[in-house]
Amino acid sequence: MxxxxxxxxxxxxxxxxxxxxxxxxxxxxxxxKNRPFHEITIQKANSGLRRNRTLLAHFCPSGKSTVRKDVLVELDYRFELFTYLFPFKKGTYYFCYDYGFLPIEEKGIKKMLIVQKQDYMENLSFNPWGFKL
Ligand SMILES: [Zn+2]
Incomplete structure (x- = not known):
């Protein structure tokens, strides 16, 4: 044997x-160990996005809410990861799937205005060459 x-x-x-x-x-x-490098990269980004989405949903139980940025920083929210941008005249929403936030500042305190994605935010023709952060 x-x-x-x-x-x-x-x-x-x-x-x-x-x-x-x-x-x-x-x-x-x-x-x-034998997974191709790109698969690891994709999986890391996907799990970060999913985690961000879970945090946003947690702090936004009824469609709209405001949370201090520090709270999400404390929970390792990854601001560099998002699935959609929704720029409009007052700023840019950063979405992770169906939840997103608008960075705002109230009395010098950085906050996140968290919202659930609305239908009208879907059909945006986004031009990366004409967009400034
Ligand atoms: Zn073994």
Whole structure:
């Protein structure tokens, strides 16, 4: 009988002859190690966006609310990640899927006006060459 070794940690494998890994931990370690770099990049951005969206939704239970920027900074909100921009005359909304915020300042305190995405925000013809932050 041939001795087989875990493809992840190289420990000797016992049991079924078609086994390639000790356990699910070793299996996922191996697959993560062999994932192409772009997949890791995409997954990091996606999980950051999802997390941002969850935070926005949490602080905006009824469609619209205002939260101090510091609160979201404390919770590691990633301001550089967003899925849509919605610029209008008073500023720019930064959306993560269906929730977004407008950066505002009240009495010197930086805040986020969080909103749920509205239908009219969908059909924007956005021109990156004519847009200034
Ligand atoms: Zn192993």
């Amino acid at each position: 041939q001795i087989r070794y875990c493809l992840s940690c190289n420990k000797e494998l016992l049991g079924r002859t078609d086994k390639k890994f000790c356990d699910t931990q070793c299996r996922s370690t191996h697959h993560n």
